[in-house]
Amino acid sequence: MTAAIVGAPAVAAHFWFRTRSDADERVLIVVPIVVVGLVGYLTFWAFFVHPVLGQLFSFAVPLTSWIAVVRLGRKSREHVRLGGLGLPALIAVGLGLFYLGVLYLPKLGHAYADQAAYRFVHDLPIDSVIPQIFGDRLFFKEPLRPFIVDWLSSDRPPLQAGLYLSVLPWLQLFHVPRQLGYECLGTQAQLLWVPAAWLLARALGLNRTRRTVALLVVGSVGFFLLNSVYVWPKLLAAAYVVLFALLILERSPHHERRVMILAGACAGLAWLAHGGVAFSLIALAPFWIAKLCPGWRRIPAGAITGLLLVIPWVLFQRFYDPPGNHLLKWHLAGVTAIDDRGVVETLRAAYSALSFDTWLAGKRYNLAVLFGGSFTEIFNIFTTPIKPRRIHEFFYLFRAMGLLNLAWFLWPAARSARNGTTRPNLSLRWTLVGWTLLTLALWILLMFEPGSTLLHQGSYAVMLVGCTLAVVILLEIPFWLSAIVLGWHFVYFSATWLPYTGSAKLNPGEFVVMGIGILLLAAAVKVARQLDRKHEALGA
Numbered sequence: 003m004t005a006a007i008v009g010a011p012a013v014a015a016h017f018w019f020r021t022r023s024d025a026d027e028r029v030l031i032v033v034p035i036v037v038v039g040l041v042g043y044l045t046f047w048a049f050f051v052h053p054v055l056g057q058l059f060s061f062a063v064p065l066t067s068w069i070a071v072v073r074l075g076r077k078s079r080e081h082v083r084l085g086g087l088g089l090p091a092l093i094a095v096g097l098g099l100f101y102l103g104v105l106y107l108p109k110l111g112h113a114y115a116d117q118a119a120y121r122f123v124h125d126l127p128i129d130s131v132i133p134q135i136f137g138d139r140l141f142f143k144e145p146l147r148p149f150i151v152d153w154l155s156s157d158r159p160p161l162q163a164g165l166y167l168s169v170l171p172w173l174q175l176f177h178v179p180r181q182l183g184y185e186c187l188g189t190q191a192q193l194l195w196v197p198a199a200w201l202l203a204r205a206l207g208l209n210r211t212r213r214t215v216a217l218l219v220v221g222s223v224g225f226f227l228l229n230s231v232y233v234w235p236k237l238l239a240a241a242y243v244v245l246f247a248l249l250i251l252e253r254s255p256h257h258e259r260r261v262m263i264l265a266g267a268c269a270g271l272a273w274l275a276h277g278g279v280a281f282s283l284i285a286l287a288p289f290w291i292a293k294l295c296p297g298w299r300r301i302p303a304g305a306i307t308g309l310l311l312v313i314p315w316v317l318f319q320r321f322y323d324p325p326g327n328h329l330l331k332w333h334l335a336g337v338t339a340i341d342d343r344g345v346v347e348t349l350r351a352a353y354s355a356l357s358f359d360t361w362l363a364g365k366r367y368n369l370a371v372l373f374g375g376s377f378t379e380i381f382n383i384f385t386t387p388i389k390p391r392r393i394h395e396f397f398y399l400f401r402a403m404g405l406l407n408l409a410w411f412l413w414p415a416a417r418s419a420r421n422g423t424t425r426p427n428l429s430l431r432w433t434l435v436g437w438t439l440l441t442l443a444l445w446i447l448l449m450f451e452p453g454s455t456l457l458h459q460g461s462y463a464v465m466l467v468g469c470t471l472a473v474v475i476l477l478e479i480p481f482w483l484s485a486i487v488l489g490w491h492f493v494y495f496s497a498t499w500l501p502y503t504g505s506a507k508l509n510p511g512e513f514v515v516m517g518i519g520i521l522l523l524a525a526a527v528k529v530a531r532q533l534d535r536k537h538e539a540l541g542a
Contacts, residue, residue, distance in 0.1 A: 003178065004187045005095070007169045010067035012038045016087050017074040027204065028252070031087050031197050032245050032264050038194075039161060039242065039271040046164030047314065049140040056140070060171045089533075090200040092526045093214065094193045097221045097230070100519030102189060104499070105231045107513075108506040114181035115188075118232035122224075122499065123389075123396050129234040133162035134184045141170050147323055154340065156323040159315060161274040162235040165191055188233025194241035195226065199470045201248055206474045207427050209537075210530040216473045218523060219488060222495040223469055224395045225402045229462065239279040240462035242272035246283075247463075250290050250304075251433060259303050266307030273312055277329060281448070282463040285440040289433055333459070336450040352450060364452035371455045372442065375401030381490075383497045391498045399442075399457045402465065405491045409472035412487075416478035434467055 012034035019030055041063055049056030105121055112120055115134060119126040128150070136155060139146055140163075146155040166184055173183040199220055203213040220226060229237050246268035249261050272279045319326025327345050331337045334345070335352035343351075353361075375394030379386040395402045409416075445460050457465070476484055502508070 042165035096522030103516030239275035262304035266304030270308035270311030374398035
């Protein structure tokens with residue numbers, strides 16, 4: 003139900019662009035995703051003004067959207083067809099059902115939205131339900147100040163809270179448990195990484211079949227399973243950042259101003275989802291300006307769009323629930339207490355107490371943390387316990403990529419094994435590598451506390467780009483070698499992340515949910531192959 007509500011304006015936007023015969027696949031995919039974000043953001047502000055206004059908006063948008071879909075379908079059945087967003091949406095639905103089936107397989111006795119905090123790693127904090135608490139406070143007209151424990155309402159950007167509010171009136175109307183609705187909505191929001199990775203694989207030269215396979219491989223990384231169901235809005239933010247990057251780094255022969263407006267919207271929505279993506283946004287700037295900027299006259303359109311989205315939230319932080327810089331001072335200066343000092347003043351005080359040797363030692367430690375965890379356990383799944391493997395993947399960046407790290411060593415073999423099914427975009431590949439490395443460098447340098455470069459405290463765009471690029475490379479090496487590497491990758495994932503080793507009873511119905519998800523993923527592979535064959539038959 004949540005998918006039908008949140009997805010309604012996205013489907014309407016997609017169909018509308020189809021009727022205009024828009025051939026730019028980026029636009030056909032990015033516009034619906036931007037529309038989803040904008041509707042969620044507007045819903046948040048509608049509820050902030052008054053709960054009645056918010057409910058009217060939440061009911062009106064899906065209803066009018068589905069009416070528009072029906073009218074567009076009758077108007078032009080020739081143009082309104084599966085395409086553009088269709089395949090990545092099918093993959094996202096399949097992965098979502100599979101993930102939720104795995105999540106709820108054991109009957110742990112926790113609330114629906116809390117299950118992910120206990121199912122895989124250990125007792126994770128309340129971060130994943132903060133958007134739900136925020137939304138509930140607005141819906142039931144409860145005070146936002148004080149918020150929860152040492153959190154302010156202004157600490158966590160409002161996008162996912164707004165998306166939750168867009169479905170909450172419907173959940174109440176049909177008596178669906180709020181926790182279940184929030185978990186499903188949150189998982190759908192995080193799964194926006196799927197169309198982002200789809201466009202990334204497309205830009206890197208893969209046809210539809212290989213794009214589909216690539217997404218299945220990325221989806222079988224434990225990091226994406228866990229962070230898709232433990233619904234802190236970090237993958238949501240990463241998806242918008244990757245879309246922003248593709249829009250500004252890939253040259254577009256048509257409608258550049260429109261592309262820049264979309265890019266600005268993606269950047270703004272990324273920031274409104276989670277501030278951790280700031281490292282990626284800052285690192286992207288030099289690549290855009292120095293090498294691939296599409297024209298200085300186009301920049302203001304994107305910049306103004308992003309600012310128009312962000313400014314209302316900045317004003318909320320500054321005037322409604324100040325100071326609004328709590329997390330900045332926490333991560334960049336090591337100050338966890340809430341005070342009235344500005345960021346610059348706090349940074350000056352923190353760094354004035356550090357010697358150069360102490361600072362340098364901290365940066366070295368930050369670098370070392372990226373390579374933490376045991377890599378030998380990737381190949382020794384039969385004697386190593388499951389829980390430590392999961393914990394290492396949760397905390398350490400390169401350990402989370404697992405066997406996909408072999409791609410960096412096998413890249414020369416990929417270059418020598420190209421065939422007619424791909425058209426590698428080497429310039430973009432090296433740009434993505436540079437962007438990722440610069441993001442990591444900024445992360446290492448800017449995080450104040452030594453050892454604070456744990457994976458969950460950074461930009462998830464690094465993992466989204468890194469894993470997708472690694473899989474693209476592994477799909478281009480000789481087939482026998484690719485089969486060995488990816489085959490063991492699936493074995494490791496199945497042995498590490500799917501089992502439940504506790505004493506709770508299992509829910510047999512979740513096997514059905516998982517099975518339906520697998521069938522949808524198999525259907526996606528079949529559809530992709532058919533579309534590629536049709537494309538080849540036309541001689542394109």
